[in-house]
Amino acid sequence: MSYLRATDVTKSYDDLEVLRGVTFEIDPGQVKAIIGPSGSGKSTLLRCLALLEEPDRGTVTLGDARPGPGEVGMVFQRFNLFQNMTALQNVMCGLVEVRRQSKSDARKAALEFLARVGLADKGDQYPDELSGGQQQRVAIARALVMRPKAMLFDEPTSALDIELVREVLDVMESLAREGMTMVVVTHEMRFAHNVASSVLMMDEGRIVEEAPPEQFFTSPREERTRRFLSLVE
Amino acid sequence: MLASFDWHLFWSAFSSGPYWRGALTALELTAPALATALVIGFFVALGALSTRRSVRTIAWLYNWFFRATPTLLQLYFVWYALPEYWHGFAQSWFTPFFAAWITLSLNEAAYASEIIRAALMSVDPGQELAGRALGMSRRRILQRVIVPQAVRIAIPPIGNEFITLLKLTSLASIISLHELLTAAIQLTSAKFIYNEPLLAALVYYLVIVSILMVIQSRLERKFTWTSRGRRRTTAAPAVSLVSHDAR
Numbered sequence: 001m002s003y004l005r006a007t008d009v010t011k012s013y014d015d016l017e018v019l020r021g022v023t024f025e026i027d028p029g030q031v032k033a034i035i036g037p038s039g040s041g042k043s044t045l046l047r048c049l050a051l052l053e054e055p056d057r058g059t060v061t062l063g064d065a066r067p068g069p070g071e072v073g074m075v076f077q078r079f080n081l082f083q084n085m086t087a088l089q090n091v092m093c094g095l096v097e098v099r100r101q102s103k104s105d106a107r108k109a110a111l112e113f114l115a116r117v118g119l120a121d122k123g124d125q126y127p128d129e130l131s132g133g134q135q136q137r138v139a140i141a142r143a144l145v146m147r148p149k150a151m152l153f154d155e156p157t158s159a160l161d162i163e164l165v166r167e168v169l170d171v172m173e174s175l176a177r178e179g180m181t182m183v184v185v186t187h188e189m190r191f192a193h194n195v196a197s198s199v200l201m202m203d204e205g206r207i208v209e210e211a212p213p214e215q216f217f218t219s220p221r222e223e224r225t226r227r228f229l230s231l232v233e
Numbered sequence: 234m235l236a237s238f239d240w241h242l243f244w245s246a247f248s249s250g251p252y253w254r255g256a257l258t259a260l261e262l263t264a265p266a267l268a269t270a271l272v273i274g275f276f277v278a279l280g281a282l283s284t285r286r287s288v289r290t291i292a293w294l295y296n297w298f299f300r301a302t303p304t305l306l307q308l309y310f311v312w313y314a315l316p317e318y319w320h321g322f323a324q325s326w327f328t329p330f331f332a333a334w335i336t337l338s339l340n341e342a343a344y345a346s347e348i349i350r351a352a353l354m355s356v357d358p359g360q361e362l363a364g365r366a367l368g369m370s371r372r373r374i375l376q377r378v379i380v381p382q383a384v385r386i387a388i389p390p391i392g393n394e395f396i397t398l399l400k401l402t403s404l405a406s407i408i409s410l411h412e413l414l415t416a417a418i419q420l421t422s423a424k425f426i427y428n429e430p431l432l433a434a435l436v437y438y439l440v441i442v443s444i445l446m447v448i449q450s451r452l453e454r455k456f457t458w459t460s461r462g463r464r465r466t467t468a469a470p471a472v473s474l475v476s477h478d479a480r
Contacts, residue, residue: 069368080363
């Protein structure tokens, strides 16, 4: 019985078919890395899993139901922190507005999660005043505070200066060690190799290949995967 | 000119009852008209951004009608023609002030809606996406995230609108509403002296607009999100401004 699952998902924008019948599943505690060229449908698959996009065909389920609000956390490439709120308010927002918690309860939980991503002292700063790495860690805390059953990361380090990538990957690695179910669209091959339980290659709206990282990177089965890996390494 | 400037006359005009009551009337008309216009304009803007074609059409028709016709004509229409359509408007409650309020609100709403629409559109779409990912309803996202950020962008052009509206209130003199400019004109035509009475009115406008500018910059700072409340170095995105020349 799989956990988070997309079954035969199809999605088109106007005439462009971005996902062509993708079936994807992930078990509790697994970390799956998705790689592939731009336009291959990686981000769209994540958006469908997060219910940010409604599939044209196919279903997304968590357990045996549709995921509820905040049950699948999402972290974006460009952080997307609410610009009009402090770091702390960003993290509190979901608890107050969606979970209807009292402000004081939400604040307590938010502080705890900010501390967890190493930003306990940055609660009163606005996104504009934080580095990209700090913003992305706040964004991770904002999703985590909802106690999601799974976390989705859409190229979480692609918009970061090179020296800020590590601090975000560190947070993600510790999450993986704690047993969080994670789907990560990434260009960080080292991360995919070291942290993921399996790696998927996507191209032209389909999953081309899925394998454990060792096998995926050393002896990929598909020609398309080999070609892509030779270009990025 | 300055040699013959009569300070006494200037001061007696400036401090006269018709002047300050006129200025007060202008302000009392401008503020509620703008407030009403912002509320109507907000919903017209939402309509213009709607996914439903019929709603977009209604918003478009509204803006088309109120921007295409002269404000003066609209004012005449509301004051003289409306009571013929419905006799409720022929009652004593329908004062020149009320007619001017209705007209300027409806008229200004069309201009305000374009500013609000541009401001809403300039907010990064990633903000809404993040809200939806948290499970927030669209209404909550609008309330807590989009509107506060759009307000920041809309404040300068709305400040413009306030000033325009303040000066437009003088149009209401044609339906016998006594505001500031009416007081000045009456004084000039009573005494055939122009310099001092007109300058006195001019100073009133300068003072009112100066106070407004102070309030505006306070508001802008309030909607700037840095912990120390200092100004952001990057300017807010440019908003297409509606030209007032044709009004």
